[in-house]
Amino acid sequence: MIETSLCYIERDQCYLLLHRIRKERDVNRDKWIGVGGKFLPGESPEECACRETLEETGLTLIEPQYRGIVDFHCAGWPDERMHLFWADRFSGRLKECEEGRLEWIPKNQMELLPQWEGDRIFLRLLDEKAPFFRLELFYEGDRLLRAVLNQKEIRE
Numbered sequence: 001m002i003e004t005s006l007c008y009i010e011r012d013q014c015y016l017l018l019h020r021i022r023k024e025r026d027v028n029r030d031k032w033i034g035v036g037g038k039f040l041p042g043e044s045p046e047e048c049a050c051r052e053t054l055e056e057t058g059l060t061l062i063e064p065q066y067r068g069i070v071d072f073h074c075a076g077w078p079d080e081r082m083h084l085f086w087a088d089r090f091s092g093r094l095k096e097c098e099e100g101r102l103e104w105i106p107k108n109q110m111e112l113l114p115q116w117e118g119d120r121i122f123l124r125l126l127d128e129k130a131p132f133f134r135l136e137l138f139y140e141g142d143r144l145l146r147a148v149l150n151q152k153e154i155r156e
Contacts, residue, residue, distance in 0.1 A: 003080075006036035007035055007049045009035070013107050017110075018056065033115070036082075056097045056098075060091045067126060068083075068084045068130075069135070071134075073139065074138075074140070135147065
C-alpha cells in the first residue's frame with residue numbers, strides 16, 4: 001500500500017487547490033485536489049504533509065490538523081492510504097508548482113470543478129469539523145462504487 005499525505009489549506013473561505021495537469025501518467029490528472037504526496041522512508045504523516053506542502057507551494061504549514069485516514073482501492077492502481085490534514089495557518093510565499101496550477105478556490109464553488117467523488121465526502125467532513133475519521137473509497141476507474149466511513153457504508 002502506498003502511503004501519502006494530503007493537506008487542504010484554507011484562507012478566507014477558500015481552499016488552495018492544485019489542478020493536476022502537468023504529469024502524463026497521473027491518477028489525479030485533470031482533477032483539482034489538495035497538496036501532498038508520497039512518504040519518504042522513515043517519514044511521519046505530519047512530516048510528509050509539511051514537506052510536500054513546502055515543495056509544491058513554497059508555504060510552511062503552522063500546526064496542521066491531522067483529520068483522518070482515507071484508503072483508496074481501484075483496480076489497475078496500487079491501494080493508497082492517505083493521511084488527511086487541514087491547515088489555516090502558514091508562512092511563506094506561494095510559488096509555481098511543477099505538478100500543476102495552484103489556485104485559491106472559494107469553497108462554495110469547488111463542486112463545479114473536476115474532483116474525485118470521494119473527495120467530496122471527506123471535504124464535507126472537513127467543513128463539518130467532524131472528529132478524526134477513517135474513510136474507505138472503492139473505485140472502478142473514475143466511478144465511486146462504495147464508501148465506508150468509520151466501518152459503516154454510506155450513500156451519497
